[in-house]
Amino acid sequence: MAAKMNQSIQNAIWLLNPLHHHPLSSKVKPRLHFRRQPFFVSSTSSSSMSSKRALFCTCTSSSADNNGLHDGGPFVITTPLYYVNAPPHMGSAYTTIAADAIARFQRLLGKKVVFITGTDEHGEKIATAAAAQGSNPSEHCNVISQAYKTLWKDLEIAYDKFIRTTNPKHEAIVKEFYSRVLANGDIYRANYEGLYCVNCEEYKDEKELLDNNCCPMHLKPCVMRKEDNYFFALSKYQKLLEATLTENPNFVQPSFRLNEVQSWIKSGLRDFSISRTSVDWGIPVPNDNRQTIYVWFDALLGYVSALAEDEEQSNLESAISSGWPVSLHLIGKDILRFHAVYWPAMLMSAGLSLPKMVFGHGFLTKDGMKMGKSLGNTLEPNDLVRKFGPDAVRYFFLREVEFGNDGDYSEDRFINIVNAHLANTVGNLLNRTLGLLKKNCQSTLVADSTIAAEGNVFRDTVEKLVEKARVHYEGLSLSSACEAILEIGNAGNSYMDERAPWSLFKQGGDASEAAAKDLVIILEALRIIAIALSPVTPSLCWRIYGQLGFSKDEFDSATWIETKWGGLKGGQVMAQPKPVFARIENRMEDEDGGEAAKKEVKNKDKVPQTQGVAEA
Numbered sequence: 001m002a003a004k005m006n007q008s009i010q011n012a013i014w015l016l017n018p019l020h021h022h023p024l025s026s027k028v029k030p031r032l033h034f035r036r037q038p039f040f041v042s043s044t045s046s047s048s049m050s051s052k053r054a055l056f057c058t059c060t061s062s063s064a065d066n067n068g069l070h071d072g073g074p075f076v077i078t079t080p081l082y083y084v085n086a087p088p089h090m091g092s093a094y095t096t097i098a099a100d101a102i103a104r105f106q107r108l109l110g111k112k113v114v115f116i117t118g119t120d121e122h123g124e125k126i127a128t129a130a131a132a133q134g135s136n137p138s139e140h141c142n143v144i145s146q147a148y149k150t151l152w153k154d155l156e157i158a159y160d161k162f163i164r165t166t167n168p169k170h171e172a173i174v175k176e177f178y179s180r181v182l183a184n185g186d187i188y189r190a191n192y193e194g195l196y197c198v199n200c201e202e203y204k205d206e207k208e209l210l211d212n213n214c215c216p217m218h219l220k221p222c223v224m225r226k227e228d229n230y231f232f233a234l235s236k237y238q239k240l241l242e243a244t245l246t247e248n249p250n251f252v253q254p255s256f257r258l259n260e261v262q263s264w265i266k267s268g269l270r271d272f273s274i275s276r277t278s279v280d281w282g283i284p285v286p287n288d289n290r291q292t293i294y295v296w297f298d299a300l301l302g303y304v305s306a307l308a309e310d311e312e313q314s315n316l317e318s319a320i321s322s323g324w325p326v327s328l329h330l331i332g333k334d335i336l337r338f339h340a341v342y343w344p345a346m347l348m349s350a351g352l353s354l355p356k357m358v359f360g361h362g363f364l365t366k367d368g369m370k371m372g373k374s375l376g377n378t379l380e381p382n383d384l385v386r387k388f389g390p391d392a393v394r395y396f397f398l399r400e401v402e403f404g405n406d407g408d409y410s411e412d413r414f415i416n417i418v419n420a421h422l423a424n425t426v427g428n429l430l431n432r433t434l435g436l437l438k439k440n441c442q443s444t445l446v447a448d449s450t451i452a453a454e455g456n457v458f459r460d461t462v463e464k465l466v467e468k469a470r471v472h473y474e475g476l477s478l479s480s481a482c483e484a485i486l487e488i489g490n491a492g493n494s495y496m497d498e499r500a501p502w503s504l505f506k507q508g509g510d511a512s513e514a515a516a517k518d519l520v521i522i523l524e525a526l527r528i529i530a531i532a533l534s535p536v537t538p539s540l541c542w543r544i545y546g547q548l549g550f551s552k553d554e555f556d557s558a559t560w561i562e563t564k565w566g567g568l569k570g571g572q573v574m575a576q577p578k579p580v581f582a583r584i585e586n587r588m589e590d591e592d593g594g595e596a597a598k599k600e601v602k603n604k605d606k607v608p609q610t611q612g613v614a615e616a
């Protein structure tokens with residue numbers, strides 16, 4: 001017991017100052033599989049480093065904050081920096097759409113948000129891809145990174161920072177970081193021979209490979225490589241990583257991925273090479289420009305250099321003070337090991353705080369295989385956006401794929417879901433209600449929505465559902481958040497059908513007054529949907545909000561508080577009813593003579609459809 005307490009105190013000291021010699025690290029000798037060589041690179045003195053101590057930011061949770069993401073600072077979220085070996089595909093878009101929805105939700109909560117994305121531009125694959133195009137690496141990177149930026153614009157991705165790893169400020173920060181790790185005694189030189197997957201840019205263990213030494217992700221044989229490289233002493237951090245994950249189980253999400261990470265660590269961490277002799281297209285190793293820094297060691301630091309405000313005079317300290325540590329690294333599960341094992345160890349070595357959470361989502365698959373650039377089995381997001389618009393693409397993937405799990409794409413399912421949810425449940429409800437309001441109330445609300453809904457159970461339902469959506473957004477359950485919001489739409493349609501205001505209007509007198517209030521109630525629910533769904537479908541939600549008589553400024557400055565019942569006021573004039581989301585077959589008929597529409601009819605029984613009301 002006493003020994004345990006002593007251990008905790010020692011841990012606490014280390015947590016406050018990670019540069020302090022950790023009690024565990026002295027016991028853990030790096031597992032050396034390498035022939036060490038004398039190390040000639042000069043280093044920064046460790047005494048100068050100790051003045052740069054950083055707090056090790058632990059990921060604590062409270063009841064109000066059950067996922068440990070919130071601590072009062074800015075909410076910093078990152079996507080992977082995508083590798084520019086090929087243009088973006090739907091997989092890259094998927095992570096970015098999810099990150100954008102989370103960032104938009106956090107902004108709605110009134111948080112200062114820094115949303116970082118960008119491109120990873122060094123390494124062997126890039127040089128090869130450029131050569132294959134008859135281009136040079138630099139030109140190639142310009143073209144491909146621009147393709148990412150264009151797609152993000154078309155998908156309405158509102159990022160704050162776009163970092164390219166060929167940016168000079170990034171290079172300066174990588175070199176400084178490398179020097180810190182070196183000064184901490186965690187870099188050494190050795191020979192290594194092993195099986196290498198060029199597509200993963202990673203040495204592999206034979207036991208993780210398929211027949212013929214094929215990489216299980218890229219289905220291509222790994223090649224035997226022998227190099228004289230600099231290594232990072234990852235093994236030294238094994239116990240520390242184990243302790244970190246035990247103390248901060250929220251660090252890796254979803255929770256089932258934590259087990260995966262813990263078992264990798266338990267099976268033994270091997271030092272990894274962080275330089276390449278055979279690759280010219282990279283950042284030179286400080287004091288040894290015959291070698292370049294390994295692309296992963298370089299790319300992960302993009303999350304830090306993205307924060308650097310000054311393009312010319314950037315250094316690690318100033319970048320760190322602009323928002324580090326990251327609240328959430330959003331990544332695909334393919335790069336979990338880099339983010340949940342290598343990266344924290346690198347940060348510990350450099351004396352920097354750890355990110356609060358790494359969330360590894362699942363894959364969009366095609367025939368059960370991860371859709372990816374290297375396999376070439378990708379779905380073209382530009383085509384989808386052109387055909388269906390950004391709202392449909394964003395909604396479908398966030399609603400359809402349970403965040404964290406894999407999901408397969410099917411065009412039939414896409415069309416059915418989007419039509420049923422966005423065109424019918426939400427769009428049609430708005431259109432019918434505004435149509436009735438125009439016909440019977442000169443498009444003007446007869447009462448405040450609070451007065452109209454006095455004692456109304458439908459209002460309670462809406463309030464419960466929107467709160468449910470908030471909790472799901474907070475917990476990164478994006479699909480469930482969409483589901484709860486769509487439930488408001490379904491409840492609105494049921495309310496409309498039960499109340500049948502069109503027939504109440506025909507009766508006149510009190511019945512007609514009650515019908516006018518019913519319309520206010522339904523429109524208030526749609527107003528709430530427009531705010532709550534705006535992280536997922538920003539344009540559609542603005543169109544709804546605009547039709548309810550609000551300005552774009554009012555929409556842009558709205559916060560989650562506006563999901564409270566009571567925004568619509570008596571006397572407010574609604575816009576002329578106009579469909580906010582055209583059903584897909586209508587648009588497809590123009591383009592393909594109705595083939596898609598036929599497909600939808602064939603599949604219509606697969607997704608529940610909301611009944612239209614002829615009278616509206």
Ligand SMILES: Nc1ncnc2c1ncn2[C@@H]1O[C@H](COP(=O)(O)OP(=O)(O)OP(=O)(O)O)[C@@H](O)[C@H]1O
Pocket residue numbers: 080081082083084085090091092094095199200330331332333334335362363364365370371372373374375
């Ligand atoms: N099929 C996919 N499903 C979900 N996310 C994906 C998918 N493919 C890529 N991503 C996202 O992109 C990240 C990987 O980026 P990268 O630029 O290496 O793309 P890639 O297509 O996976 O490349 P490659 O096929 O060469 O391995 C993943 O971690 C994930 O965030």
Ligand SMILES: [Zn+2]
Pocket residue numbers: 197198199200201215216217218219
């Ligand atoms: Zn691979």
